[in-house]
Amino acid sequence: EPEVTQTPSHQVTQMGQEVILRCVPISNHLYFYWYRQILGQKVEFLVSFYNNEISEKSEIFDDQFSVERPDGSNFTLKIRSTKLEDSAMYFCASSTVAGTDTQYFGPGTRLTVL
Amino acid sequence: DAKTTQPNSMESNEEEPVHLPCNHSTISGTDYIHWYRQLPSQGPEYVIHGLTSNVNNRMASLAIAEDRKSSTLILHRATLRDAAVYYCIPDSFQKLVFGTGTRLLVSP
Numbered sequence: 001e002p003e004v005t006q007t008p009s010h011q012v013t014q015m016g017q018e019v020i021l022r023c024v025p026i027s028n029h030l031y032f033y034w035y036r037q038i039l040g041q042k043v044e045f046l047v048s049f050y051n052n053e054i055s056e057k058s059e060i061f062d063d064q065f066s067v068e069r070p071d072g073s074n075f076t077l078k079i080r081s082t083k084l085e086d087s088a089m090y091f092c093a094s095s096t097v098a099g100t101d102t103q104y105f106g107p108g109t110r111l112t113v114l
Numbered sequence: 115d116a117k118t119t120q121p122n123s124m125e126s127n128e129e130e131p132v133h134l135p136c137n138h139s140t141i142s143g144t145d146y147i148h149w150y151r152q153l154p155s156q157g158p159e160y161v162i163h164g165l166t167s168n169v170n171n172r173m174a175s176l177a178i179a180e181d182r183k184s185s186t187l188i189l190h191r192a193t194l195r196d197a198a199v200y201y202c203i204p205d206s207f208q209k210l211v212f213g214t215g216t217r218l219l220v221s222p
Contacts, residue, residue, distance in 0.1 A: 004157075033209065035158075043158060043201075043212040056208040091157045093210075102148075103210060105157035 002026045004106035006092050012112045013082055021077045021109045023092030032075045033093040033103060034067065036060070043091070049075065082113045116141040116204035123217040126192045134187040134216050136202035141182055145205035149176065149187050150212075151198040158201070158212070161187065192220045 005024045013019050025032050034046040047057040049067050066078045075094075079086055089110050093103040119137040126132045138147060149161040162169055162176045164185070169176040175188040189196055201215040 031208075035210075035212075042214060043152070043210075045209040045211065048208045058209075093157075102160045102163070103158075105159065108157050 002104075004092055004094055004104050006090075006106035006109050008109060009107070010110045010112070012114065015084055015113055016081050019079050019082055019111065021079075021090050021092075021111070023075045023077075023106055024073050025075055025092065025094030026104055027073070029094035029096050029104070031055075031095045031097065031101075032067075032069070033095075034077045035091045035093065035105075036088040037091065037108075038085075038088045046077070079111075082111075084113050087111055087113045116145060116206075118202050118204065118213050120200075120202060120213065120216045122214070123219065125219045125221065126189075128194060128220055128222050129191050132189040132192045132196070132218065134189075134200050134202075134218065135184065136186070137184045138202065138204050139183040141204045143182070147176070147178060147182075147185050148203045148205070148210070149174070149200060150203060150210070151196075151200045152215070153195075153198045158210075161200070192218075194220050194222065196220055 007022045032049040035043050037043045045058050047061045048055045064080050068076050089108040091108045092106045095101040095103045146163050146165050148163040150158045152158045162174050164176045177186045197220045199215040199217050201212050203210050
């Protein structure tokens, strides 16, 4: 069964450093998402991406964040200058269409900012 | 976004049915209800979704109240692997808005 994959599974970085989290969505999906979950808290929407542009973003997704689909398979989330409060699990998801369609989530990347 | 209310936690014994309720009284008439779950240390996983009538799939059943202000996810025979946090999520175009969900504990 097709699945969303994410790398790395765990990333440790120093505050102020840039990190890139990578995701490979399911191949025939057209919509891509990033969510995050701070330890012990809710899963929070960050951004959705369609047709090579952001279609919706949350208040969390400020200028420090960016997303890109650099080729036909990868979908990346970049955090330019990490803060301690960016420490969280980051989940990538994809779906064939938006709205009512099922979103398939990856296993997540645990980001630890020291 | 429509607001949902779910119990914080529920307990079940293995192989017994489980009914997980959700109130979504502010849902609009065209919004689907989605249920996802999150097993420990994993990403969320789709369970089922529906609009008005009851729905069944290999994982669960979804019973939606006639006035659509509430729904119930039914696991017909809980297994240890069903221990997870279950979220009911009304449609919100382009994104899933997760609440705190219901933590289901399953005892052998």
